[in-house]
Amino acid sequence: MTEIFNHTLMITGFVFAMMVAIEYINVQTDGYWQKKLTGNKWKQYMVAAFLGIIPGCLGAFAVVAMYSHRVLTFGAVVTAMIATSGDEAFVMLAMIPEQALYITGALFLIGIFAGALTDFISGHKKAPQAMRCDGLNVHQLNRCRCFPRDQIIQQWRECSPFRATLAVGLLIFAIALISGQIGPSVWNWIKATLLGVVAFSLFIVITVPDHFLEEHLWRHVARQHIPRIFLWTFGTLFVMHILIDYLHIESAIQEGKWIVLFIACLVGLIPESGPHLVFLMLYAQGTIPVSLFLASSIVQDGHGMLPMLAHSRRAFLIVKLINFVIGIGIGAIGLVAGF
Numbered sequence: 001m002t003e004i005f006n007h008t009l010m011i012t013g014f015v016f017a018m019m020v021a022i023e024y025i026n027v028q029t030d031g032y033w034q035k036k037l038t039g040n041k042w043k044q045y046m047v048a049a050f051l052g053i054i055p056g057c058l059g060a061f062a063v064v065a066m067y068s069h070r071v072l073t074f075g076a077v078v079t080a081m082i083a084t085s086g087d088e089a090f091v092m093l094a095m096i097p098e099q100a101l102y103i104t105g106a107l108f109l110i111g112i113f114a115g116a117l118t119d120f121i122s123g124h125k126k127a128p129q130a131m132r133c134d135g136l137n138v139h140q141l142n143r144c145r146c147f148p149r150d151q152i153i154q155q156w157r158e159c160s161p162f163r164a165t166l167a168v169g170l171l172i173f174a175i176a177l178i179s180g181q182i183g184p185s186v187w188n189w190i191k192a193t194l195l196g197v198v199a200f201s202l203f204i205v206i207t208v209p210d211h212f213l214e215e216h217l218w219r220h221v222a223r224q225h226i227p228r229i230f231l232w233t234f235g236t237l238f239v240m241h242i243l244i245d246y247l248h249i250e251s252a253i254q255e256g257k258w259i260v261l262f263i264a265c266l267v268g269l270i271p272e273s274g275p276h277l278v279f280l281m282l283y284a285q286g287t288i289p290v291s292l293f294l295a296s297s298i299v300q301d302g303h304g305m306l307p308m309l310a311h312s313r314r315a316f317l318i319v320k321l322i323n324f325v326i327g328i329g330i331g332a333i334g335l336v337a338g339f
Contacts, residue, residue: 004241008234010182013173014194015090015229017201018055019221020166024204026058027216028146041073041119045112048076052083052111052304053104055093060084060304068311074122077308077315078322079115083107086273086302087229088280095284097190103290107297114326146208160210162218170202232274240281253287261292261331265324268299276300291334298327 051059063080066072085092085107092100148155155163176182177194184191205217253260267275276296283293301323308316 004234004237006182007237008230009173009176011091011094011233012226012230013170013182014094014197015087016221016226017170017173017198018090018093019225020201020204020217021197022054022056022058023216023221024146024208027212041075041116044072044076045079045115048072048080048115049083049108049111052080053085053089053108055085055087055089057084057086057303060086060301061307064305064307064311068307073115073119074315074319075115075117075119077115078118078319079111081301081304081319082111082114082298082323082326084301084304085276085297086300086304087225088273088276088300088302091229091233091277092280094194095280097193099283099290103294103297106294110298110326110330114322118322146204146212148207148209151209152207155210156206160214162214163205163210166205166213166217166222167202170198170205174198174202228274232277236274236277236281239278240285253282257289257292257335260288261295261328261335264292264296265299265327265331268296268327269320269324271301271303271306273300273302289334289339291331291337291339294334295327295331298330299323 048063051063053059060080063072063077067074067077083104085104089100089104092103173182174195177191177198180186183194205213208217264279267279270276279288279293279296282288283290299320305316305319308319
């Protein structure tokens with residue numbers, strides 16, 4: 001149980017540090033990708049896939065918003081939703097960093113192919129006029145001066161409890177990593193990467209203005225995402241411990257891979273990253289082959305498609321169906337090929 005708890009802390013801490021960094025970069029580059037999302041269809045697929053592979057759901061949300069404003073085609077939405085893994089991408093990077101890069105690359109390429117095929121069949125359709133809004137407004141906010149060097153000392157003299165809590169938490173996490181209490185016990189590139197991300201996140205917490213810290217880092221990341229990720233991760237690790245160490249389900253999974261493929265793709269339809277962690281854990285422990293995990297990753301998109309429900313339930317269901325078919329197809333090819 002102690003090992004499960006420490007592993008959960010390592011994953012959750014890394015996820016938090018990555019989310020802080022992504023949130024910071026997202027605000028600093030506000031509006032940049034909107035300007036880049038015009039041009040030929042292949043450029044749209046490339047950018048949609050890139051936005052999709054960004055850990056978290058921000059990139060996927062941006063793609064849905066731009067589709068609703070008729071900037072992107074329907075195929076570009078399919079591309080982004082295949083490429084994205086939502087918040088689970090953070091967990092993948094924490095648990096299986098090397099494999100995560102290969103899987104992300106595969107999702108990137110499959111997403112582009114699927115998006116192009118979707119547009120070829122549908123005729124490069126954009127959102128219907130009924131969905132269109134008057135202007136593109138993807139999380140508009142006051143321009144953040146995120147490194148106010150003349151105010152940093154004053155901010156710490158009047159340090160808010162939010163800043164103190166986040167800074168102390170990241171510092172304790174960094175010390176635990178260095179001492180080997182959590183994470184890799186020996187120094188390697190994984191440990192160095194973890195510390196680098198934590199150090200950058202600590203720099204962000206130390207320097208950003210109070211408004212950014214409270215609205216983005218505390219209320220959005222720390223309060224909204226982290227408790228759910230901790231509980232899902234701990235619960236999944238605990239269930240996997242029971243299933244594998246006590247019930248020994250490996251043989252049943254090996255004998256019923258086709259059933260597992262269908263279940264994995266069905267679970268991927270749920271607009272939530274948490275349930276998909278089961279298949280990540282199974283893959284990380286070598287219980288299922290990469291083809292089953294890849295199929296599940298193709299179908300699931302975290303919270304990425306939730307904004308589409310506000311625009312078009314029909315479009316939501318069609319994207320889910322397309323990704324389900326592609327996931328089943330890729331998974332089946334993988335099983336037949338033996339990987």
